Structures are given as structure tokens and as C-alpha cells.
Amino acid sequence: MVEKQPTPLIEIHDLTVAYDKKPVLWDVDFTLPEGKLIGIVGPNGAGKSTLIKAIMGLIPMQSGYVKLFGQGLDKVRDKISYVPQRESVDWDFPTSVLDVVLMGRYHKLGLFKRPRKADKEIAMDSLRKVGMEAFSKRQISKLSGGQQQRVFLARALAQQAELYFMDEPFAGVDAATEKAIVALLKDMVSKNKTVIVVHHDLQSVRKYFDWLLMLNTRLVANGPVDQVFTNEFLEETYGGKLTLLSEVTELMKKEELPNREKK
Amino acid sequence: MVSDAISHSVLPGIVIAFLISGSRDSLVMLIGAGLLGLITTFIIEFLHQKGRLQADASIGVTFTWLFAIGVILLSYFAGDVDLDQDCVLNGEIALLPLDLWYTEGGTNMGPKTIYVSGGITLLVVLVIYFNYKELLVTTFDSGYAASIGISIALWHYVIMGLVSLTTVASFESVGAILVVAFIIAPPATAYLLTEKFKTMLLLTCALGILISISGYYVAVWLDGSIAGAMSSMSGVFFAMAFARYRWTKKRIT
Ligand SMILES: Nc1ncnc2c1ncn2[C@@H]1O[C@H](COP(=O)(O)OP(=O)(O)OP(=O)(O)O)[C@@H](O)[C@H]1O
Numbered sequence: 001m002v003e004k005q006p007t008p009l010i011e012i013h014d015l016t017v018a019y020d021k022k023p024v025l026w027d028v029d030f031t032l033p034e035g036k037l038i039g040i041v042g043p044n045g046a047g048k049s050t051l052i053k054a055i056m057g058l059i060p061m062q063s064g065y066v067k068l069f070g071q072g073l074d075k076v077r078d079k080i081s082y083v084p085q086r087e088s089v090d091w092d093f094p095t096s097v098l099d100v101v102l103m104g105r106y107h108k109l110g111l112f113k114r115p116r117k118a119d120k121e122i123a124m125d126s127l128r129k130v131g132m133e134a135f136s137k138r139q140i141s142k143l144s145g146g147q148q149q150r151v152f153l154a155r156a157l158a159q160q161a162e163l164y165f166m167d168e169p170f171a172g173v174d175a176a177t178e179k180a181i182v183a184l185l186k187d188m189v190s191k192n193k194t195v196i197v198v199h200h201d202l203q204s205v206r207k208y209f210d211w212l213l214m215l216n217t218r219l220v221a222n223g224p225v226d227q228v229f230t231n232e233f234l235e236e237t238y239g240g241k242l243t244l245l246s247e248v249t250e251l252m253k254k255e256e257l258p259n260r261e262k263k
Numbered sequence: 264m265v266s267d268a269i270s271h272s273v274l275p276g277i278v279i280a281f282l283i284s285g286s287r288d289s290l291v292m293l294i295g296a297g298l299l300g301l302i303t304t305f306i307i308e309f310l311h312q313k314g315r316l317q318a319d320a321s322i323g324v325t326f327t328w329l330f331a332i333g334v335i336l337l338s339y340f341a342g343d344v345d346l347d348q349d350c351v352l353n354g355e356i357a358l359l360p361l362d363l364w365y366t367e368g369g370t371n372m373g374p375k376t377i378y379v380s381g382g383i384t385l386l387v388v389l390v391i392y393f394n395y396k397e398l399l400v401t402t403f404d405s406g407y408a409a410s411i412g413i414s415i416a417l418w419h420y421v422i423m424g425l426v427s428l429t430t431v432a433s434f435e436s437v438g439a440i441l442v443v444a445f446i447i448a449p450p451a452t453a454y455l456l457t458e459k460f461k462t463m464l465l466l467t468c469a470l471g472i473l474i475s476i477s478g479y480y481v482a483v484w485l486d487g488s489i490a491g492a493m494s495s496m497s498g499v500f501f502a503m504a505f506a507r508y509r510w511t512k513k514r515i516t
Pocket residue numbers: 019020024042043044045046047048049050051
């Protein structure tokens with residue numbers, strides 16, 4: 001018997017996406033492993049959101065294919081959760097926090113079914129995990145930006161998926177909440193879930209992620225954080241933004257020294 | 264805005280339905296108009312998404328164009344027949360009780376409109392009741408809806424189809440003024456009074472009924488136009504809601 005080849009969780013092949021004929025992602029090709037907390041970094045307009053939308057089938061691709069769990073998206077939708085960038089919806093919409101989180105249960109319900117008590121319990125439980133249970137009846141228009149973000153996270157948790165795509169889940173979230181959420185994500189990863197997070201704060205990359213994807217229209221690097229989070233790749237990803245780069249470099253020097261001593 | 268566009272652009276549908284069937288039966292017209300209503304929303308969506316035209320621009324282009332076609336068709340083919348937009352779409356609420364439905368046996372079943380509008384109301388209520396979650400998620404967060412495999416396009420057309428059916432049927436029975444007044448004023452008023460979506464839906468219906476009844480009695484009292492009185496009442500209710508809204512706001516801040 002041939003040993004079963006471990007199929008990568010996500011396989012992207014030759015992906016090109018363009019808006020108005022202007023390519024935003026160019027020939028992106030990579031695979032990602034299972035059970036990791038994976039970061040995606042890159043400057044504004046690098047195509048990070050576009051990459052996730054293309055994977056979720058929300059925008060057409062010019063070329064290439066995407067395989068999730070070794071299959072096409074439609075076969076595995078139930079196992080995938082997508083957290084859009086917060087700005088993508090109208091928060092003045094007249095609905096309550098609990099109703100938004102309950103949307104996380106919709107994929108399990110049939111066409112004409114309404115959410116049941118069990119679904120409400122799961123939704124409340126998810127709200128508890130992000131520290132928002134006291135707000136369940138609040139109208140979403142009366143939330144702060146960070147609270148809105150936490151509602152989106154709760155909705156994703158309520159989906160009970162295997163694979164999560166989160167577009168900037170920490171945007172506008174205070175430091176304490178961010179810490180709590182990262183702990184939550186790490187806990188999920190320890191249960192062999194896979195969480196993919198678009199992230200902007202380079203200083204916390206090493207602390208948070210196991211694996212890193214660096215993107216700027218093209219794929220710059222993809223691999224375990226300690227292998228790809230280097231000066232060289234950062235420079236390639238962020239180009240000429242030197243002040244930023246030198247800051248990060250300083251930071252990395254400080255971080256690297258004790259690291260080496262440990263080994 | 265969309266319902267206004269639909270009310271104009273259904274004209275070619277009515278004319279074509281008339282030309283094909285040769286009858287002025289309101290049901291045939293309704294079907295023709297309803298179909299054109301759907302085609303209208305389809306064209307608007309197409310221009311907006313594939314043509315990258317702004318939403319209001321694509322609405323404007325679509326309805327003027329379709330209305331023009333309707334007028335041309337009308338004057339070219341049906342010029343000598345008694346069919347004009349007025350007689351089809353400008354219903355008059357005061358005449359409703361006269362347009363009765365008789366069964367084969369000759370029994371009087373009451374005004375026709377009750378059945379047509381009632382049927383459409385029932386359809387709308389059923390769709391909202393059974394597909395509340397699809398309608399909610401596709402309007403609030405279409406990206407998320409698509410990611411869990413709920414078709415945005417399908418539900419968009421369901422909503423627009425219902426809007427166009429409702430608009431056409433109401434135009435046919437009560438006329439333009441009331442349709443525009445009732446499509447806009449009650450929900451806008453309810454929006455000022457509550458933030459809960461379900462309450463808003465119920466309040467909108469309640470307001471609609473309230474405006475109709477009070478408007479009717481105002482018209483009787485003043486011996487004026489029913490449509491005019493009802494529209495004025497909808498304005499009065501809106502003004503009261505607006506005053507209340509401003510007042511509560513001022514108290515908080
Ligand atoms: N709907 C659209 N139509 C046209 N161009 C678009 C559209 N959405 C994004 N773009 C362009 O595609 C590029 C990539 O956008 P994308 O949203 O993927 O960037 P991002 O990496 O997520 O940036 P950010 O960090 O600001 O969220 C940008 O140059 C943007 O201007």
C-alpha cells in the first residue's frame with residue numbers, strides 16, 4: 001500500500017484576478033497546511049482582501065483554480081467561515097446583535113427553516129466567547145467599531161467551521177480584546193482548526209502566527225513564520241517604505257538576539 | 264426610486280400584452296406589466312454591475328428608455344384603440360367599488376381589486392415569513408451570504424419581483440399618487456419610530472392602515488379627493504414622527 005499523501009488544506013494554483021483589466025493578483029501559487037494560525041500581510045492595496053474573496057468565490061478569477069480540503073468550494077462550503085472586512089457592511093441596518101450572530105447558523109438550516117432554540121444557544125455562546133453576551137439585544141447601529149468587529153467574530157464562531165478566513169479582525173479592537181481573541185484563535189488551532197488572518201501590525205506577527213503569507217500583487221513568501229519573516233522578504237513586500245522597514249528591522253534585531261541564545 | 268422606475272417602464276409590457284391577447288382584461292395586463300417589471304430590474308442590475316454604471320444612473324436610463332418604447336409601441340400599433348397609460352395604470356380609488364367581479368353564475372363577489380391585491384399581499388407575507396433569513400442576510404451582508412452559498416441574485420430578483428408586482432397591481436387599482444405615497448411614507452415614518460427591523464415591518468403595515476382610514480374620513484369630511492387626503496395624512500404622520508424623533512434626540516444629547 002502506498003501511504004496516503006497528505007493533501008494540503010488549501011491549494012491555490014496560478015491565480016490571477018483583475019479589476020477593469022488591471023491585475024490585482026498575479027500568478028499567485030501556494031499551498032497552506034492544516035491546523036495552523038496563518039497570517040497574511042502586505043501593504044494597502046496588495047490584494048489581501050481580493051485573495052480571500054477569490055478563494056470564497058465572491059469575485060471571478062481570470063485564471064487559475066482553488067482547492068479547499070482537496071475539493072472545489074461548493075462541496076466544502078459548510079466547513080468554511082468567512083469574516084468580511086468590517087467596513088463592507090452598513091452598520092446602520094436596523095437589526096440586533098443576536099440576529100447578526102444567528103446568521104452564522106443559516107448555512108445549517110434549510111431554505112424555509114427558521115433558527116431554533118439550539119441555534120440561539122450556540123449564538124449566545126459565541127457572543128460570550130468574545131465578551132459580548134451583555135449586548136445581544138442591542139441594535140448594531142449602537143455599537144462601537146471594536147464591538148462591531150467582535151460581533152462579526154461571534155458570527156464566525158457560531159458557524160462551527162473547520163477553516164476560517166478573517167479579513168482584518170483586529171482593526172479597531174482594543175489591546176485587551178485583541179489578546180483575548182488571539183488566545184481564542186490559538187485554542188481553536190490547537191483543536192486542529194485552521195485560521196487565516198489578514199493582519200497589519202507587523203510587530204505582533206511573530207507572537208501570533210505559526211505560518212505567514214506575504215503578498216504584494218504577486219506572492220512574495222509563504223512558509224513558517226521564523227523562515228519567511230525576514231528583512232529581505234519584508235523589503236520585497238513593502239517596497240520603498242523605508243521608515244516603516246527600519247523600525248521593524250530594529251524590532252526584529254531586538255527580538256532575534258534572545259531567540260538565538262535560547263537555541 | 265425603483266418602484267417609480269418600474270411604474271413607468273412596465274408600459275411596453277402592458278402594450279405588448281394587449282397586442283398579443285387583444286383584450287383589455289386586467290389580469291393579462293398585470294402579467295405583461297409584471298414581466299416587464301422583472302426585466303426592468305434585470306436591466307438595471309446588469310447596467311449597474313456589468314456596465315459599472317451608478318445605481319441611480321442605471322435606473323434613470325432604463326426606465327426612460329423602456330417608457331419611450333412603450334409610447335412608441337402605443338402610438339404606432341394601438342393608436343386607434345382605446346388604450347392609453349391613463350386607463351391602465353391610473354386607477355382611481357373612488358371607482359374601485361364599481362369594478363366588480365361576477366362569477367359565471369352572476370353572483371357578485373365584490374370589487375376585483377380585493378382579490379388581486381389580496382393575493383399579492385398573501386404572497387408577499389408568505390415570502391417574508393418563510394424566507395426572512397435569506398432576505399435579511401442578503402441585504403445586510405451580501406458577501407457573507409454568498410460565502411455560505413445563498414444566492415444574492417436570486418433573492419434580489421425575488422424582492423424586486425414582489426415590488427414590481429405590488430407596484431403594478433396598486434397602480435392599476437388606486438393610481439400613481441397613492442402608490443408613491445404609500446411605498447415611501449409609512450416605512451420612512453416607521454424608520455423614525457423604531458430601530459428593530461421586525462417592529463418596523465409591523466409598524467409600516469399599521470401606519471398604512473391608519474393613513475388609509477384617517478385619509479378616507481378626512482376626504483369625506485372635506486368632500487375632497489380621497490387620494491389627496493390619504494397622501495396628506497401620510498405627510499402628517501411622517502411630520503409627527505419626525506418631530507418626536509427630533510425631540511427625543513435633543514433630550515438625550
Ligand atoms: N471593486 C473593485 N473595483 C476596482 N478595483 C478594486 C476593487 N476592489 C479592490 N480594488 C483594487 O484592487 C487592489 C487590491 O485591493 P484589496 O482590497 O484586495 O487590497 P487589500 O490588500 O485588502 O488592502 P487593505 O490593506 O487596504 O485592506 C487595490 O488597488 C484596489 O484599489
